[in-house]
Amino acid sequence: MNPALPESQGLLILPHLRIQNANAISSPLTHGFPSITAFLGLMWALERKLAEQDMALAFDSVGVICHEHTEQTHNSGYVQTFRLTRNPLDKDGSTAAIVEEGRIHLDITLVFGVTGDSQNNPVLQELEQRRKTAQQVGDTLATLRVAGGTLLPSRPGPGRRIYPQLIRLAEDAQERGKQFRYLRRQWLPGFALVSRDDLLQQRLTALQAEAPNSTALDAWLDLSRRNWRPRPDQANESGKVEWQHDRPAGSGWIVPIPVGYGALTDQYPAGSVQNARDRNIPFCFVESLYSMGQWISPHRLSDARELLWYAHTDESQGLYRCRNDFAQLNPASGN
Structure with a gap:
């Protein structure tokens, strides 16, 4: 059974962040938007920066709503390539090797789940204190990289709230639902990224019914594309058939996404591996974990927990992954 999402006592909303040249290559197999692990990493980096400023603010989860995206690519017929920068010449004047770096410009809203007792935490108590804290968080975020990209000043627009909110x-559950319905209207137009592990399991079950040797990778690849197949039962006298794809009506914008890392080795003691980024914590070689995600309009969400992603670690299984409870909290989402 999946772990439960921590119960957030507040939400920190950073609306319409303009990010230039974020990392568009989210894993060895996917591209088009930064990995959700990048935003969880940003959450922890921001939390550490705030701790240095003696701010009593802790985060347990993060949600992402994309309002606009422009991947830096060039189309040439059926081939799509990244627009790459030219590296400086080597010392001997020869051309340096090109390392492919995918870039994307983004306009996103980040929603952080705030941990803490709302009755005892002074940060969550007074309205004026919350306003000052939100502004300070926004100023601190401006000093950080967001998914490898540079944060630009926000541009005001008609009906657009561009100031941070805490x-x-x-x-009360009813009052909390009313709060969220008010917030989700502010995130339109846009699309929120949620997890659809359930669709991957459904496709695997369907494939194994026809081919018992099918694996989760087969299901992931099959679900990542539109499979067009003829309908021979509708063939006419000329032998022509109707082609149809296997995506059911209303299935939404389904995408393959990386969701974390799986261990390839046991953990090595801290400082025992050369050139490790942090020599004060244990080290482990990992590979990317993949699942399916769905971009969904915020007005189709009924609770903040459907939006938020959180980290889960299972060292016994060697799993370090991001989870989202959209499918569990919204059974009607099944396709």
């Missing part, structure tokens, strides 16, 4: 969630 909101204390109501304890």
Whole structure:
């Protein structure tokens, strides 16, 4: 059974962040948007920066809503390539090797789940204190990289809220739902990224019914594309058939995404591996884990927990991955 999402006591909303040249290559097999691990990493980096400023603010989860994206690519017929920068010449004047770096410009809203007792945490108590804290967080975020990209000043627009907000969630479930319905309207137009592990399991079950040797990789590849097949039962006298794809109506914008890392080795003691980024923590070689995600309009979300992603570690299985509870909290989402 999947772990439960931590119960957030508040939401920190950073709307319409303009990011230039974020990393568009999210894993060895996917591209088009930064990995959700990049935003969890940003969450922890921001939390450490705030701790240095003696701010009593801790985050447990993060949600991403994309309003606009422009991947830096060039189309040439059926071939799509990244627009790459020219590296400086070597010391001997020869051309340096080109390392492919995918870049994307983004306009996104980040929503952080805030941990803490709303009755005892002064940061979540007073309205004026929440406003000052949100502004300070926004100023601190401007000093950080977001998925490898540079944060640009926000541009005001008609009906657009561009200032950070720190909101204390109501304890009553009905009132909390009313709060979220008000917030989700502010995130339109846009699309929120949620997890659809359930679709991957459904496709694997369907494939194994026809081919028992099918694997999760087969299901992931099959679900990542539109498979067009003829319908011979509707063939006419000329032998022509109707072609149809296997995506059911209303299935939405389904995409393959990386969701974390799986261990390839046991953990090595801290400092025992040369050139490790941090010599004060244990080290482990890993590979990317993949699943399916779905871009969904925020107005189709009914609770903040459907939006938020959180980290889960299972050292016994060697799993370090991001989870989102959209499918569990919204059974009607099944396709």
